Amino acid sequence: MKRSIFVLAVAFLLATIAAGQTSSTDDVAAIKATALNYIEGWYEGDAARMESALHPELAKRMILTDPKTGHSQFNHMGAMQLVQNTRRGGGSKTPKDQQTKEITILDRYNNAAVVKIVASGWIDYLEEAKVNGEWKIINVLWELKPKPSR
Known part of the structure; x- marks a missing residue:
């Protein structure tokens, strides 16, 4: 009897671990797919693909510092503006052989992930969240x- 309970407990534990690994593997693939929809959507000028990757409340931000004055400027773009910029062509003029899209998941915990994309002329740090079962870019x-010196 004790042996049967032990065997059932071990079987339950192994099933739980296996289910968690499958979910984790599925989530990793979905996180990368979201990042690919974002960067490839940009390069292809595919607004629908870009929009599928974004949460409607997305905030895309950067700080630009003027090298002459040292003055920093805060730039902000929302999801709608990013989708519109993509619809107008986005990065579609970037030659295919220069369309860099190195994707690295830097960290993930439950329903949150941080992803780095090294693109042709910039680096993006994405914050993704699992919303209603889908991974979306929040920030x-x-x-x-x-720029390379000439």
């Missing part, structure tokens, strides 16, 4: 890469 902090 983006981005920085331009330095």
Whole structure:
């Protein structure tokens, strides 16, 4: 009897762990797919694909500092503006061989993830959240890469 209870307990534990790993694997794939929809949507000028990646309350932000004055300026863009910019062509003029899209999941805990995208001319840090079962980008902090010297 004790052996049967022990075997059932171990079986339950293993099933729980396996289910958690499947969910985790599925979530990792979904987090990356969301990031790909965002960056590839931009490069392809595909507004529907971009919109599918974004939460409607998205905030995309960057700080630009004038190298001559040292004065910093805060820039903000919402989901609607980003989708409209994508609809107008986005990064579609970037040659395919220059469309960098290195995606790295930096951290994930339950329904929150931080993703880094190294793109052709900038780096994005995405904050994604699982909303109603789907991963959506909530915030983006981005920085331009330095232009190569000529």
